[in-house]
Amino acid sequence: xxxxxxxxxxxxxxxxxxxxxxxxxxxxxxxxxxxxxxxxxxxxxxxxxxxxxxxxxxxxxxxxxxxxxxxxxxxxxxxxxxxxxxxxxxxxxxxxxxxxxxxxxxxxxxxxxxxxxxxxxxxxxxxxxxxxxxxxxxxxxxxxxxxxxxxxxxxxxxxxxxxxxxxxxxxxxxxxxxxxxxxxxxxxxxxxxxxxxxxxxxxxxxxxxxxxxxxxxxxxxxxxxxxxxxxxxxxxxxxxxxxxxxxxxxxxxxxxxxxxxxxxxxxxxxxxxxxxxxxxxxxxxxxxxxxxxxxxxxxxxxxxxxxxxxxxxxxxxxxxxxxxxxxxxxxxxxxxxxxxxxxxxxxxxxxxxxxxxxxxxxxxxxxxxxxxxxxxxxxxxxxxxxxxxxxxxxxxxxxxxxxxxxxxxxxxxxxxxxxxxxxxxxxxxxxxxxxxxxxxxxxxxxxxxxxxxxxxxxxxxxxxxxxxxxxxxxxxxxxxxxxxxxxxxxxxxxxxxxxxxxxxxxxxxxxxxxxxxxxxxxxxxxxxxxxxxxxxxxxxxxxxxxxxxxxxxxxxxxxxxxxxxxxxxxxxxxxxxxxxxxxxxxxxxxxxxxxxxxxxxxxxxxxxxxxxxxxxxxxxxxxxxxxxxxxxxxxxxxxxxxxxxxxxxxxxxxxxxxxxxxxxxxxxxxxxxxxxxxxxxxxxxxxxxxxxxxxxxxxxxxxxxxxxxxxxxxxxxxxxxxxxxxxxxxxxxxxxxxxxxxxxxxxxxxx
DNA sequence: CGTGGCATAGTTTTT
DNA sequence: CTATGCCACG
Numbered sequence: 001x002x003x004x005x006x007x008x009x010x011x012x013x014x015x016x017x018x019x020x021x022x023x024x025x026x027x028x029x030x031x032x033x034x035x036x037x038x039x040x041x042x043x044x045x046x047x048x049x050x051x052x053x054x055x056x057x058x059x060x061x062x063x064x065x066x067x068x069x070x071x072x073x074x075x076x077x078x079x080x081x082x083x084x085x086x087x088x089x090x091x092x093x094x095x096x097x098x099x100x101x102x103x104x105x106x107x108x109x110x111x112x113x114x115x116x117x118x119x120x121x122x123x124x125x126x127x128x129x130x131x132x133x134x135x136x137x138x139x140x141x142x143x144x145x146x147x148x149x150x151x152x153x154x155x156x157x158x159x160x161x162x163x164x165x166x167x168x169x170x171x172x173x174x175x176x177x178x179x180x181x182x183x184x185x186x187x188x189x190x191x192x193x194x195x196x197x198x199x200x201x202x203x204x205x206x207x208x209x210x211x212x213x214x215x216x217x218x219x220x221x222x223x224x225x226x227x228x229x230x231x232x233x234x235x236x237x238x239x240x241x242x243x244x245x246x247x248x249x250x251x252x253x254x255x256x257x258x259x260x261x262x263x264x265x266x267x268x269x270x271x272x273x274x275x276x277x278x279x280x281x282x283x284x285x286x287x288x289x290x291x292x293x294x295x296x297x298x299x300x301x302x303x304x305x306x307x308x309x310x311x312x313x314x315x316x317x318x319x320x321x322x323x324x325x326x327x328x329x330x331x332x333x334x335x336x337x338x339x340x341x342x343x344x345x346x347x348x349x350x351x352x353x354x355x356x357x358x359x360x361x362x363x364x365x366x367x368x369x370x371x372x373x374x375x376x377x378x379x380x381x382x383x384x385x386x387x388x389x390x391x392x393x394x395x396x397x398x399x400x401x402x403x404x405x406x407x408x409x410x411x412x413x414x415x416x417x418x419x420x421x422x423x424x425x426x427x428x429x430x431x432x433x434x435x436x437x438x439x440x441x442x443x444x445x446x447x448x449x450x451x452x453x454x455x456x457x458x459x460x461x462x463x464x465x466x467x468x469x470x471x472x473x474x475x476x477x478x479x480x481x482x483x484x485x486x487x488x489x490x491x492x493x494x495x496x497x498x499x500x501x502x503x504x505x506x507x508x509x510x511x512x513x514x515x516x517x518x519x520x521x522x523x524x525x526x527x528x529x530x531x532x533x534x535x536x537x538x539x540x541x542x543x544x545x546x547x548x549x550x551x552x553x554x555x556x557x558x559x560x561x562x563x564x565x566x567x568x569x570x571x572x573x574x575x576x577x578x579x580x581x582x583x584x585x586x587x588x589x590x591x592x593x594x595x596x597x598x599x600x601x602x603x604x605x606x607x608x609x610x611x612x613x614x615x616x617x618x619x620x621x622x623x624x625x626x627x628x629x630x631x632x633x634x635x636x637x638x639x640x641x642x643x644x645x646x647x648x649x650x651x652x653x654x655x656x657x658x659x660x661x662x663x664x665x666x667x668x669x670x671x672x673x674x675x676x677x678x679x680x681x682x683x684x685x686x687x688x689x690x691x692x693x694x695x696x697x698x699x700x701x702x703x704x705x706x707x708x709x710x711x712x713x714x715x716x717x718x719x720x721x722x723x724x725x726x727x728x729x730x731x732x733x734x735x736x737x738x739x740x741x742x743x744x745x746x747x748x749x750x751x
Numbered sequence: 752c753g754t755g756g757c758a759t760a761g762t763t764t765t766t
Numbered sequence: 767c768t769a770t771g772c773c774a775c776g
Contacts, residue, residue: 057765085766109766185766220765253764349762351767371764405752412752446752529766549763571762589763612761613767 004028004035011273012036015044015212018233018267019240020260024304025289025595026280026555029242033214034064036240037079038071040212048078052210052232055083056217058530060553064216080210084225086529088188091195091206098199099191104521106182106393107528111382113137113173113184115398120172126165140170144186145224145254147193150174179429181395189224196231207235218243218263222254230266239267245300246293249549249589251581261300278304278595280555282311284631285601289594291628296584314601316564316624318636321608322352326359329560332602333365333543336558340366344544344556346593348569352562353545355610360543370546376527380486380497381504385527387476391457391464392520394431401430407485409453415446456480464520470509472520477501509739548593559597561590564605565618590623605636699729701750707731708749715739717748 004012008028011021012035023029037053040046055061065081080087089107096103108116117136121128143153150171157163177184183191196203213233215221218241221229233239241263248257264270278286286306293299319325333343345356353369360367375381383406389399397420405411422440423433434457437443437450456479463472477483483501486494511523544556548569563569570586577583594601605620620636701707705717715733729748732738 083766107766188766250764252762351761354767408753410752414752547763568762573762585763610767 004032005277007273007275007277008032008035011275012039013043014271014273015040015046015238015240017237018263018270020218020263020267020270020272021240021242021275022272022300022302023242023244023275024278024302025244025247025592026278027275027304028277028279029216029275030064030067032275033216033242034067034071036214037068041072046212048072050209050211051079051214052087052212053079053081053214054087054216054229055081056220058083058086060216061086083529084221084228085185085188086525088192088228089525089529091192092183092188095195095199095202096191098202099195101191102181104181104393106180106389106396106399107188107525108177108180108182108184108398109376109528110137111377112182112398113140115402116173116176117169119176120169123172124165124168126169130162131165131169136166136169136173139166140173141186141254143167143170144190145222147190147224176397179395180397181393182398186224189228193224193228193231196228203231204235206232211236212238213240215239215241216243219245219248219257219260220250220255221259223256223259226256226259237267246296246302246588247552247592249552249585249592251585261298274302276302276304278306278308280598281306281595282308282599284311284313285594285597285599288314288601288627288631289591291631292587292594292623292626293591295626296587298584312600314603314627314632316603316605316627316632316634316636318620318634319604319606322355322563322606322610323359325562325604325606326356328604329356329562329602330359330363330365332560334363338558340541340543342557343560344546344551344554344558344596345560345562346546346548346551346596347562348548348571348589349563350547351611356545356562366542368542368544370544371550375500375503378497378500380482380501383482384473384476384501384504385524387460387480388473388520389524390431391460391472392524394461395429397430400434404434404450404453407480407482410449411446411453415443415450418443419450467517467519469512469518469520469523470505473505473508477505506739548589551596552592555596555598557598558600558602559593560602560604561593562604563609564603564621564624565609566621567616568609568611568618569621569623587623587626603632699748701748706751708751709733709739714751 005028008031011019011032015036021029021032023032033053037051040051041048053061053064055064061081061083065079068079068081080090082090092101092105093103096105114133114137117133117140118128121131121133121136143150148156150167153170154164154167157167177187196206210232213229215229220243229239229241241260243260245257245260248255248260251257264272281289283306286304286308290303317325317328319328329345333340336343347353347356350371357367357369376385383403386399386402386406389396390403394400401416401420404416418440419433419437420430423430426433428436433440434450434454437447437454440447443450459479460472460476463475466472483498486498486501508523511526512518515522548561567575569590570583574582574586603624605618605624608615608617610616624632624634699720701717703717703720706714707717708714709731713733713735715731717729718732718738719730721729730738731748
């Protein structure tokens with residue numbers, strides 16, 4: 001039976017009625033889901049058309065799609081494998097008009113939300129100090145999750161002045177979204193539910209279509225998502241949810257752990273299957289994880305086991321400082337003689353990556369940083385996307401006012417305010433006001449400038465109608481003078497921004513290749529919903545750095561968990577919280593971290609750590625003490641501090657490190673002031689604070705060479721131009737024609 | 752209207 | 767430390 005264990009096999013073939021699969025870490029969950037899909041199609045004769053698989057991230061959806069494709073012969077295109085949000089977009093693109101909306105709505109991301117809230121606060125004359133933007137966004141999100149309208153929220157908060165105002169912000173916010181023909185992420189879910197409630201025929205259409213529904217990472221669903229799934233599954237009741245309550249780490253963003261804990265109450269006829277055999281970690285690692293998570297209350301009863309050998313004990317090292325911690329882990333990596341890609345460094349907060357990155361750069365070890373600042377969050381990218389959004393949906397006042405004076409064209413805040421005022425008074429859109437700018441009184445010099453902008457904008461819209469997205473993008477870059485302005489700046493930063501813009505151009509071209517006949521709206525949807533396009537492919541030969549949160553679902557032979565310190569991990573905020581579950585969530589995060597490791601797990605803490613510009617002196621994390629003593633070697637008890645400071649400094653016999661990296665140095669203080677040495681690595685290693693610029697990078701190919709690009713395939717290099725630290729390479733590709741790109745970004749391989 | 756200097760705040764993250 | 771935002775000035 002295709003190599004599944006009895007439990008997995010049971011989960012594969014139990015297809016009718018509600019099913020809860022409690023899948024522990026490393027228990028072969030994805031395997032079960034994909035086998036299940038194949039089983040439904042090939043053994044049960046269910047048409048792929050009737051299947052729906054919901055995941056949380058696009059990455060997971062992508063992965064599942066690929067694995068299913070490998071298993072079944074045909075019809076995989078008909079299966080819906082999608083995230084909650086993209087599923088809802090697909091439905092609403094078809095039926096949003098039934099709710100009196102338009103089907104070509106724009107999706108507002110967190111940044112847009114922020115801008116809208118700010119406007120709302122201004123209109124309502126509320127102080128940002130008392131009503132912080134972030135707080136407002138999460139309050140609105142929370143209200144939406146509970147299906148509360150602004151009016152209902154106001155009624156609920158009738159006796160509380162402050163919260164009544166929050167409801168006012170919500171009302172104003174929603175009003176603005178409506179007039180911009182836009183939906184935020186929560187709206188995508190809620191409007192779909194609304195659609196189903198108001199139009200039973202539409203609901204039935206989808207119920208009939210999705211006769212078999214699977215939801216992955218069910219412990220991460222929020223209430224609204226729970227309701228949505230319930231509605232869809234109501235008719236056929238073939239609902240299979242997969243999750244692990246011990247890996248619920250997203251409560252802070254609305255995940256409701258009770259969705260999984262109470263599944264059996266919601267569906268009394270539900271079958272429950274526990275996958276408890278772990279195929280990933282050594283027994284020592286697994287038992288350490290079990291030992292830690294046992295300190296939590298209110299979990300589903302289960303205990304992971306493995307047939308694997310005990311393996312090495314876990315190791316905990318307490319370093320003198322965060323820098324020594326970084327240096328220590330680097331030494332371990334170098335002494336370990338494993339492939340760099342076997343290692344992952346996991347930390348609680350993004351800020352911790354910096355010290356480790358600095359060490360890795362100086363040691364010449366290539367690394368890959370997962371997460372961090374989103375590509376689409378960068379200013380220049382947001383500006384360009386702003387143009388595209390405004391062109392696609394001129395009603396989108398947010399995008400329009402973002403770009404109306406970018407680059408500077410003499411249309412200042414006062415002018416924009418007057419335009420908006422006029423638009424509001426005439427009950428027209430901002431866009432219409434721009435077109436009719438001549439009718440607006442009180443705009444002297446600025447009127448001509450607005451008019452010029454309007455004409456430029458019209459030009460873009462005409463280009464947009466041709467459907468050539470790349471041409472449109474290039475035209476915006478050139479005709480707005482955006483690129484020119486950056487080129488004139490001639491700074492390292494500006495060059496980095498140009499590279500990013502170039503990269504966005506590549507993405508757009510790539511998107512057009514992948515999706516034949518795609519519209520501007522399709523492109524924007526992809527940008528709005530697929531945030532992690534930027535994630536570099538897992539390239540061989542790099543250490544992976546990421547937060548514990550991003551590590552969920554992944555596995556590595558050797559894992560470092562750094563910063564095992566009280567108030568860092570568990571985080572201080574969770575300890576101070578009046579919600580007792582907050583610390584339990586941290587413990588689950590620790591459990592997730594430990595269970596990422598296959599063979600070896602190194603834990604560490606620092607006695608002294610730089611946080612917000614000053615040193616703190618933390619205590620060792622409680623989680624270290626929760627690991628059963630017989631499974632871990634701790635050095636913090638056997639050494640006194642003097643001894644430790646001597647042994648952790650650089651010593652002559654550690655020259656292997658220096659030889660390998662080309663670094664010539666002595667004590668740790670100098671280690672960090674030494675200039676970066678070129679390791680001849682073909683990877684560009686970029687520090688976090690300056691990820692926009694290339695590192696010291698020399699391509700190993702030249703004009704005339706044949707090269708391969710990840711997406712464009714093979715081609716011949718026709719031109720190479722050195723600009724700053726990078727090379728701008730022109731390649732004539734066999735299939736997609738000529739492309740210009742930056743060497744450090746394109747990752748061309750010589751053939 | 753644009754910009755430089757100062758004040759302020761500062762988990763985790765996806766859609 | 768460092769990113770961001772606001773205000774005052776040219």
